[in-house]
Amino acid sequence: MTVSPSIRLEAATLSARLPSLIVASRNVAQTVRHGVHGRRKAGSGEIFWQFRPFVSGEPSSRVDWRRSARGEHAFVREREWESAHTVWIWFDRSASMRFGSSLAPATKIDRAAVIALAFADLCVGSGERAGLLGLTRPMATAGVIESLAEAIATDERLNGASDAPLPPPAPASARSLVLLVGDFLGPASETERRLRTIAANGAVGEIVTVADPIEETYPYTGHVEFQHPGGSMRLLAPKAQSLREAYLALLSAHRDELKQICSRLGWGMSLHRTDASVAEVLLTLRMRLSAPEIGAGIRSA
Known part of the structure; x- marks a missing residue:
């Protein structure tokens, strides 16, 4: 018997889904805002x-x-602390982020977009300026969610879907805060080089690794064909269950390496599954990036 992995690869572009993501971002930001207290800076x-x-x-x-x-x-x-700071935000829009299983309510890219846009709204509401790294200037307008979404849609319209799994190699300004959201499944050495470039001027921040629950649990058994979301690679596994232990060990080792990279930079790292609460991860991020100390290791949210 052939068993295919239950996945959902969105055919529509991200920009076509932005109206609904804007509403979701605004709603979750409003929910989280009630739980944010003094920033203690x-x-x-x-x-x-x-x-x-x-x-x-x-x-x-x-x-x-x-x-x-x-x-x-x-x-x-x-x-x-009450003076305005600059917060730079980036989220991964590459092919691997279009993955979504039946175990989660959203694809990884849609969840990352909501986290990024809602976080920008929370920052602006606290008197900070927020911008998309490599895409917009920092802004402090009340309609920051709509402004950033428009910039994303324009970028897709002019340049097509992004295939860059890492943020642009542009140093963030000194003392600014940086939030990077993606699955970070590429080589850890490349991720480290890019993070060091961004942090070169003294920026501090956090990366959020977004994962679908099926990627975390690997429930496959029997005859399974795995396909890369970009369509470039396929793997036929006659006994998929025999790969589970090795897969989970590799995933754990990769996460540990990312954690060590962030620790060396003084950054933080959070793990967010797409079947978990968006409000919870946003509240954690807002409190973490508002604290004087960044980089306390990996946290689940």
Whole structure:
């Protein structure tokens, strides 16, 4: 008996589905917004955050003389961060992201688009500027979801579907935040080179590896033909179950390598399955990228 993997390869372009993805992004951003609290970064706000040592060259007016009088060193009173930062976002639109099984409500590319657009809306709502890496300028407009979606549709219309599984090799500005969403199934060494290029000026951030549940569980048995979403490769497995252990071991080793890459850069890494809650991963991302420390390892969301 021949058993074919249950997959859904979207024939329509991403831009044709953008109207529904815009609605989904706006709805999930609104849901998450209620769960986001103080961002706890230093800046020009009103809420006290912490004392830190005075740095030579800073205006003396920033010194907290009462705290400094208790010791031999001068200290600055920092308040909760409120000034605008730049957030760069990218999501993978290559062929492998068009995969979707019957175990999940969405393909990987549709889920990545919702995460990216909704996250941009959350950032703009918090006073930051958000842009698509290599595609748009940073913006702080209320209709950021629609603006970014229009840029994606225009890019598809002019250049066709993207076949780039990694973000463009453009360094993000210093002290900016970066969110990269994709399956990152390519060689880890290539991913590391690209991340180092983006982080060259001091940007910090997080990658979200998006996976379909069928990719995580490998439920195949019997005679199965596997096909690459791009149609370039096929593999006929007479006893598909015999490959399960080796496949899962390779996947785990690949994820560990990505985790180590992010750790070396001081970035974070999250794993999101397309059968999981979008709101949950967005809330986790918003709190993680709003924290002073980035890169605490892999998390599931």
